Amino acid sequence: MNRVGYWVDLYQAEQRLGAGFLLTRRFVLTALHCLRGKADEETSVEVVLSDDRPVPGRVCRTAKDADLALIEIMSSHDVAIPIPAAHVARRGDRWRGPYRPDPGDAQLSGCVDDSSVRHVCEGGGSVEALQLTADQLLGDYSGYSGSPVEGTSPEGGPAVLGILLEQVMDRQSTEYRAANVLFAATVAEAMRRFDQFDVGHLIDVLRPPPVEHFPSPATQEPTVLPRLAERHSEAESLLISLQRWSESNLIDPTQAAQLRLDVVQRVIDAEFGPSRHDGRI
Known part of the structure; x- marks a missing residue:
């Protein structure tokens, strides 16, 4: 690579x-x-x-x-690798595949033919997919399955558009050979399929433990401090993701704004104890 x-x-x-x-x-x-x-x-x-x-x-x-x-x-391993924003592709956009199965293999690139087609997978399910044309006529793209499809974000940086799933076979060939047409599930489809990316689940990751088991900052044991740092890092990552998903129309902007407030409140509650909203002091 x-x-x-x-x-x-x-x-x-x-x-x-x-x-x-x-x-x-x-x-x-x-x-x-x-x-x-x-x-x-x-x-x-x-x-x-x-x-x-x-x-x-x-x-x-x-x-x-x-x-x-x-x-x-596994949570014991920190993966501090920059991850591009997710974005929604448009017909006619250029795309590239940053992954190569082996160093000597071609890097894929091409054009988005359709940005939201219903594609029936071999497993029988219908997914929202990108229909892609590849510039490289390889005849077999199977080694690239599971890799990301990249485009360009509005800010000019890389953006993830989808995940490569299937190749279309060439009907004119007498050999088992693929045409240069590929299908990729959209990022939005993947987020809908797995509840790990449901905003409620993501916020629950930041939910503080019960206050009686969570000492005040002045009495916290040293082992608690790394957990606070990890919580802050998770919150920052989630806030950035919510902003990106909102800008990419993956979630409603009004909902995203409320969720960002919820995340901040969770972090405050985790560090200083839950706020009281019933008028008592």
């Missing part, structure tokens, strides 16, 4: 399974068929980051009809 990025390789028992990418610092999204039938929920996998660092993970959710799987990185 030509630079440190948010895409990953997945291994099990030292066997490479396929590609995926960090949708957040905690969760890896991949195509279910990349796991080759070897993973049910709770199955352990090794996530090899693009800097060649391995971290342990487990399959926490699968959507078999949509050919999607979510892998959770």
Whole structure:
């Protein structure tokens, strides 16, 4: 791979399974068929980051009809890799695939033919997908499954548009050869499929423990301070994500504004104790 990025390789028992990418610092999204039938929920996998660092993970959710799987990185491992914003593609946009199965393989690029087509996966489910044309005529794109489709954000930086799932076979060929047409599930589809990306669930991650078990800042033990730092980091990441999702029309801007206030309140409650709203002092 030509630079440190948010895409990953997945291994099990030292066997490479396929590609995926960090949708957040905690969760890896991949195509279910990349796991080759070897993973049910709770199955352990090794996530090899693009800097060649391995971290342990487990399959926490699968959507078999949509050919999607979510892998959770163990909380004891900090993955401090910059992750691009999610964005909504438009017909005619240019796209690129930053992931390559091997260093000698081509890097994919092309054009978005359709930004929101209903595509029926081999698993039988209908997903919101991008229909893509690839510039590279490879004849077989299977090694790229599970990898991210990138576009450009309004700010000019990279943005994740979707996840590569399937290739279209060339009907004119007498050989088993793919045309240069690919389908990728949108990021919005993946977020709808997994409750880990439901805003209520994300806010619950920041929910403070009961006040009677949470000492005041003046009496906190040293071991509590790292948890506060981790909570602050999670809150900051969530606030940024909510802003990006709002700007990309993945969630309603009014809802996003209220959720940002909720996140801030959760952090304040966690550090100083729940606020009273019944008039008592």
